[in-house]
Amino acid sequence: HxxxxxxxxxxxxxxxxEKGLKALARKAVVEFxxxxxxxxxxxxxxxxxxxxxxxxxxxxSEEEIEAQKKKDKKQGIVxxxxxxxxxxxxxxxxxxxYGFVEFRDHKAALMCLRWLNAHEVSRDxxxxxxxxxxxxxxxxxxxxxxxxxxxxxxxxxxxxxxxREKVKESRLISFKRKRDDEENKEEEKVAQPVEEETKSGLxxxxxxxxxxxxxxxxxxxx
Numbered sequence: 475h476x477x478x479x480x481x482x483x484x485x486x487x488x489x490x491x492e493k494g495l496k497a498l499a500r501k502a503v504v505e506f507x508x509x510x511x512x513x514x515x516x517x518x519x520x521x522x523x524x525x526x527x528x529x530x531x532x533x534x535s536e537e538e539i540e541a542q543k544k545k546d547k548k549q550g551i552v553x554x555x556x557x558x559x560x561x562x563x564x565x566x567x568x569x570x571x572y573g574f575v576e577f578r579d580h581k582a583a584l585m586c587l588r589w590l591n592a593h594e595v596s597r598d599x600x601x602x603x604x605x606x607x608x609x610x611x612x613x614x615x616x617x618x619x620x621x622x623x624x625x626x627x628x629x630x631x632x633x634x635x636x637x638r639e640k641v642k643e644s645r646l647i648s649f650k651r652k653r654d655d656e657e658n659k660e661e662e663k664v665a666q667p668v669e670e671e672t673k674s675g676l677x678x679x680x681x682x683x684x685x686x687x688x689x690x691x692x693x694x695x696x
Contacts, residue, residue, distance in 0.1 A: 475631050478529045478580040479553075481587055482627040484572040486557065487595050489616035492573070493603030496555035498595070499575045499586050503551055506585040518584060526580035538645065551582045574627055583626070591624040 486495065509515040518526075530542075557573035577583040597617050601609060 475629050476626045477629045479577045479583050480627040481575045481583055482625055483575060484623040485620050486569065486571050486573055487600050487616065487620050488569040488571055489612050490600050491603045492555045492557050494600065495557060495573055495575065496552050497602045498599050499552050499555060502586040502590040503582050506589040518581060522584060523581060530579045546578055549578065551578055553578055587624050590622055592621050594619055594621050
């Protein structure tokens with residue numbers, strides 16, 4: 475099963491960090507759009523854009539789609555970047571030279587793939603995201619010219635299935651919570667007049683009792 479939003483990238487310079495890879499992926503999308511505007515590259519066709527929209531908003535209601543659009547405006551086009559290290563689960567150590575980049579939608583992933591595939595990584599792109607100390611530790615081998623190999627990542631079918639089930643479950647919980655909130659509001663509206671009448675009734679009773687006591691006192695004095 476090919477992912478629609480996740481790219482697998484090979485031949486990454488070993489000195490490049492996840493932060494640098496993320497910056498490069500973002501740059502690829504921007505440069506693709508720029509080259510389209512300058513008539514140096516073909517834009518995505520209508521079918522590719524429609525496919526991206528359908529895939530992104532699959533299983534979503536209209537309200538959820540609007541909420542997702544607002545969320546996308548606050549977040550970047552690149553959701554996550556990951557470089558695989560020789561020591562599994564380690565953030566340090568030596569890079570294996572391949573990794574993954576997750577985008578917010580298929581459109582952005584496709585733009586990145588077309589610009590970044592066979593791209594020769596520059597010195598500045600390697601240095602992006604490195605601290606001054608990390609830059610000092612680099613040797614000549616770190617800047618060897620490398621051309622990236624980019625393709626859509628293969629995803630485990632079971633993982634995809636669990637992810638979709640989790641999304642459906644989350645939406646069902648959200649729907650039930652919203653429905654319960656609306657029902658509670660309706661109950662409060664119905665109960666409110668009764669509550670006011672009750673308060674008013676108690677208040678009137680108290681007034682009657684006080685008035686009755688005062689009248690008895692006045693009679694006793696007379």
